[in-house]
Amino acid sequence: xxxxxxxxxxxxxxxxxxxxxxxxxxxxxxxxxxxxxxxxxxxxxxxxxxxxxxxxxxxxxxxxxxxxxxxxxxxxxxxxxxxx
Amino acid sequence: xxxxxxxxxxxxxxxxxxxxxxxxxxxxxxxxxxxxxxxxxxxxxxxxxxxxxxxxxxxxxxxxxxxxxxxxxxxxxxxxxxxxxxxxxxxxxxxxxxxxxxxxxxxxxxxxxxxxxxxxxxxxxxxxxxxxxxxxxxxxxxxxxxxxxxxxxxxxxxxxxxxxxxxxxxxxxxxxxxxxxxxxxxxxxxxxxxxxxxxxxxxxxxxxxxxxx
Numbered sequence: 001x002x003x004x005x006x007x008x009x010x011x012x013x014x015x016x017x018x019x020x021x022x023x024x025x026x027x028x029x030x031x032x033x034x035x036x037x038x039x040x041x042x043x044x045x046x047x048x049x050x051x052x053x054x055x056x057x058x059x060x061x062x063x064x065x066x067x068x069x070x071x072x073x074x075x076x077x078x079x080x081x082x083x084x
Numbered sequence: 085x086x087x088x089x090x091x092x093x094x095x096x097x098x099x100x101x102x103x104x105x106x107x108x109x110x111x112x113x114x115x116x117x118x119x120x121x122x123x124x125x126x127x128x129x130x131x132x133x134x135x136x137x138x139x140x141x142x143x144x145x146x147x148x149x150x151x152x153x154x155x156x157x158x159x160x161x162x163x164x165x166x167x168x169x170x171x172x173x174x175x176x177x178x179x180x181x182x183x184x185x186x187x188x189x190x191x192x193x194x195x196x197x198x199x200x201x202x203x204x205x206x207x208x209x210x211x212x213x214x215x216x217x218x219x220x221x222x223x224x225x226x227x228x229x230x231x232x233x234x235x236x237x238x239x240x241x242x243x244x245x246x247x248x249x250x251x252x253x254x255x256x257x258x259x260x261x262x263x264x265x266x267x268x269x270x271x272x273x274x275x276x277x278x279x280x281x282x283x284x285x286x287x288x289x290x291x292x293x294x295x296x297x
Contacts (some may be wrong), residue, residue, distance in 0.1 A: 003168050011161040015154065022150050025293040037289035044285045052164040052278045058105050065109040073120045080124055081131075 010051035017044050090265055097264070104268055108275045115243075119283050122239070126232050126290060129225075136225035140218070141294035143208055144233070145199055149292040152195045153284065159188035160281040163274050170270040178270065179258060185277065186251040189244050196241055200234075209234060233291055240287060243280045247273065 021040040025033060049055045055062060094100035130137045166181035203209045207217035210227045211234045218226045250273050258266070 004165075007161065007164045007168060010164070011157065014157045014160075018150070018153055018157065021289055021293065022146070025289075033293070033295070037293050041286050041289055045282050048160065048278050048282055048285070052160055053275055058109075059102060061102065061106040062109040065106065065113050069113040069116045072117065076117075076120060077124055077127075080128060 006051055010047050013047050014044055017047075090262075090268065101268070101271075104272060105275075108272050112275060112279045115279060115283075119236075119239070119286075122232075122236055123286065123290060126236065129228060129232065130294070133222065133225035133228070136220075136222035137229045138295035139220040139222070140208075140226040140229035140233075141292065143203075143206070144292050145202065146292055148195055148199050149288055152192055153288045155188055155192045155195065156281050156284050159185050159192070160278055162188060163277045167270055167274045170267045173263065175263070175266065178266075179255065182251055182255055182270070186248045186255070189248045189251075193241060193244060193248075196237065203230070236287055236291065240280065240283055243283070247277050247280055250276075 017040045021037050024036045024040075027033075029036070049066070055066065089095070089097050089100045091100060094103065162181050162184040166178050166185060169175075169178035169181055200209070204214055207215055208230050210216040210231050216223075216227050216230070220226060254261075254269055254273065261269070
């Protein structure tokens, strides 16, 4: 796939995910509404990081930085919400 | 990856590029911790005062929020195109892609300002000493929702203003910038711009999409 095709695919995928998340919010799914919203946001993040920010092609250091942030955020959220 | 480096700190251009990218990713990581902490405060409050937060969220404009998300995604696409053109050394389309990115950023801010003015006029903005009126149940916690909403969206808007200012400065200096430096600068501002987009990707469902059904 050419670079332009890749970026266009990413753009259309992001718009489709936006439509999905807005559309699903009008259907009452109980607790699943939030789950779908967060899953769609996470999917958008993966598309942006891999195709727009070229995270996969940048070597090991950027991926380590992202993994470290993910770890610390998981600790922060986990320890805070553990009592909820 | 040969040729002279921009800084004397590096032996090769490849090393300089790797250090650039790593530095930007560390900076983005620190920004993610900042936004992550605020989102965590919001989630905790939402778990504690779910009914009030759901009622308050209904007062945000879903059409404007959705439109703004689409605008920001489009600006990110334009930025990715700018990076692609820069890598191919096609400077003129790269210049116009950067111009489009910053213009779309400005459109986002204008739409956000329209939303803010609407919320101020409806008495839903407990900031800057403005009066807060809320007819629904539990107005005290609804007020907390709007305080967090303004804190999160204005922090995001400040980041966007910073990005637009950097792009504007780059475009002003564009004719006088060496080609290798153009590529490095577009790479760095591109990573930042995409990150600010990711922040909004989370803020939008967290703030706007609570119990719309």
